[in-house]
Amino acid sequence: MSDTPLLKVENLKTQFFTEAGTVRAVDGVSFTVERGEIVGLVGESGAGKSVAVRSILRLIDSPGHIVGGEITFDGKTVVGFEDEPGTDGEPTRREEMLTNTEMRSQIRGSEIALIFQDPMESLNPVFTVGGQLRELIELNRGLSKQAARDRAIEILREVGIPQPAERFDDYPHQFSGGMRQRVLIAMALGCEPKLIVADEPTTALDVTVEGQILDLVYDLQDKYDASFLWVTHDMGIVAEICDRVNVMYLGEVVERASVDDLFYNPQHPYTEALLNSIPRPDQSTEDLQPLEGAMPEPINPPSGCRFHDRCPEAREVCQRTHPDLRTVTEAGQYAACLKHDAFEAAYETSRPLTDESPAAGGDRRE
């Protein structure tokens, strides 16, 4: 068991069937999370990060549906579809795929916990913080009321709530944002899950508190030996805590690398563009090169490479050929860009699309 990854997502497809058409929010995403690892999932707003992680917990609400791919977690098939659609054209579920009841009782909360973006909204305002934490532990761990209460206070202390026994009976509005995020982390840890999925948990916090929370997560990860899947758009956080990173663009993973490779040697123009748009102490703001334009609608993605209309290095071939994720360096870095030799796409001989991309961010970079 130990050599198989804890979480394996393969070719996951989640689509929303709206009146305007089918939104391919997640379109063939694959990644893995090993035991004891912090994996980052990075991308702009709308790249499909949140949909991808909610798919892992099967929390997609109608009109969204997981339509294909496979997710295995710790030997259990969370999502599993046959490669061929059934006779009615609908995707066929495999036998071993967990039922909704099994998902609820075996996976959610107890094995995979989710930390949400907005700590202000993620606690029920009408019950005390301690009561909610206690109830969760009671439900998922089968402890008695008193034992669950003791455990809840202990966890609150671990996540850095001062005087946890006194704060136990406070309501969420009596906590500050950072405190509430600590409580949410306590809730996630309360059931000692194997994997904690954090969906931009520090976006709503200020930078000092964010730093404290990241330190806390680092300490607790050691202690509880949990894996993290960390969704964010903040490259600073990625650099700070992640072991490996997946970069998403428009429902696809476009680059996968260890955190060092990604920052020192990005292989996809999109990753480069993301890195160039971060302020750095050795540059003035005039040197910043924000990515031009906005992400296209996933309802009607561009042909060929989905990034080609914003890409400074796009060539004519990029409009026609859609690259998949391939190994592009000897260090085992993956990227989905035709400029690499692994694709054999005649990129070098193709005409550049420079007139369409006035930003030309890549060329001016040192």
Place this chain on the structure above:
Amino acid sequence: MYIVLFIIVVAIWAFVDGVVLDYYFAERFWYSPITAPPGSRGLLPPVGITNEYGTGTWAHPLGTDHRGRDILVRLVYGSRIAIQIGIVATGVGATLGTIIGAVSGYYGGWIDDVLQRTVETFYAIPFIVLMIAIMSAFGRGLWIAIVGVSVITTPIFARLIRSEVLSVREEEYIEAAKAAGVRDRNIIRRHVIPNSLAPVLVQATLQIGVNILIVAALSFLGFGAQPPTPSWGAMLAQSRTYMLPDPWFSVWPGLAILVTVVGFNLVGDGLRDAFDPRLND
């Protein structure tokens, strides 16, 4: 302020009902509902004690009715029935409606469609017609009236809480609860309903007044509590015949209904102000 005023009125009324009715009037007229022996004539006065159409005596401050029964005693006793029906029927209706509306709003889809169409069907029928139909089918009486009023109250609450649930279910703590593996019924019970309840409490208080009015109307038509039980609506109906010789006979039960209904409305208003701070500005 209305709430304080109302509580004072209720407290005085409870005192009148409890102490004065049971001891003072019992001593004087022998027919308190509590001291009357079971199976006796109850609220009917002993033969011979009548003060037909009499008003304003110390013995009968509000006079007596056509059978010589003291109007004040019947009025006070009738308040029990009015409040009983108002609170029980509203309570049952609000509970049922809350459950139906919360389930309907939380799940959506075909469950929502089925429940809402059913509820709307009941809502669409004029309540008096529905009540008369129910009572024609199951018989007349106090408890049938309570059941009937509960049935016609349920849709109001079902629709009210559904609209609230539709916004609450999109809150992040609901999704957090789902992600934590909480069962749907616990999410509805612990997260959805407590967060959608404020308008229901306000509506329930207002509805008590409305339901008292409905039952009075039914009693007036002869479908509510049956004689000799003294209900305000029935007293009004009986007084019609004596409107010219004894107009006060009609005024007292009418005034009782008016004061009670207005009182509950004022409490509802007060609660709404308390729950929704935006209205204070």
